[in-house]
């Protein structure tokens with residue numbers, strides 16, 4: 001991820017967002033799907049997801065769907081049944097990639113939702129094959145969660161780092177155990193801490209995603225304070241704040257329809273972002289709210305740029321001018 005300019009000020013922190021397609025607008029995925037040889041196109045049958053910062057990476061789909069697939073807000077893999085892709089298929093795809101051009105970023109991203117859940121031996125074999133066949137490769141990354149991280153021993157994670165796994169993107173979403181349970185995240189605050197410590201010890205970079213608004217109106221402040229305190233404890237090098245958007249067909253959408261979940265308005269969401277920025281004590285963290293879903297895109301090195309970030313947020317909160325927010329039509333998941 002590029003560092004902000006050394007002289008960044010509050011205005012300079014405003015970042016451009018990379019847009020991911022909204023799930024509601026996507027084609028209905030078939031149970032199995034694959035990427036084309038250049039890693040960017042799709043064979044008929046579905047859609048893969050990757051973090052915005054992996055836009056220039058080669059995508060290698062090694063699992064299909066998500067083995068958890070229960071988070072109340074997530075619509076990404078509801079149409080897919082989780083499956084591990086046969087090793088022969090993965091090897092054939094790596095062979096095809098080896099004949100093509102290098103990815104612009106020299107990176108590979110393992111899809112789908114939680115490829116880290118693969119058995120250790122399979123991951124090692126895959127990473128070794130990628131290194132052997134793609135000489136331009138500089139880093140492999142994947143999504144992971146507490147389940148997939150903690151089922152690996154510290155030694156296994158070190159082995160994965162040694163054969164090229166450099167980054168795990170982890171949707172922590174909240175530091176509030178009540179909110180985590182409500183969204184069926186399948187993990188706890190203590191497990192997030194254990195997973196973060198294990199990644200750090202292994203030398204694998206931890207990119208943490210948190211969700212503004214996931215505590216609803218009633219839990220908004222608690223969610224923000226608890227999340228800031230969890231981030232301070234795990235001290236990741238990257239944090240991305242996204243804004244939750246209830247998607248039709250998800251339990252969160254149903255809860256919203258029934259009045260059991262009320263999404264905070266943009267000003268309350270900005271208040272959450274302010275708490276995160278003000279209270280998170282992070283050593284060297286690139287903190288971004290520049291995802292397409294957010295109303296105010298910021299991106300900066302938090303330890304250095306906290307004051308101008310707060311000034312930018314406070315300026316918008318003081319004026320309460322909707323014209324200063326990203327328009328709804330430009331927002332998406």
Ligand code: SF4
Nearest residue numbers: 066069070071074113
């Ligand atoms: S773990 Fe991630 S991919 Fe799986 S259901 Fe939850 S948010 Fe979606």
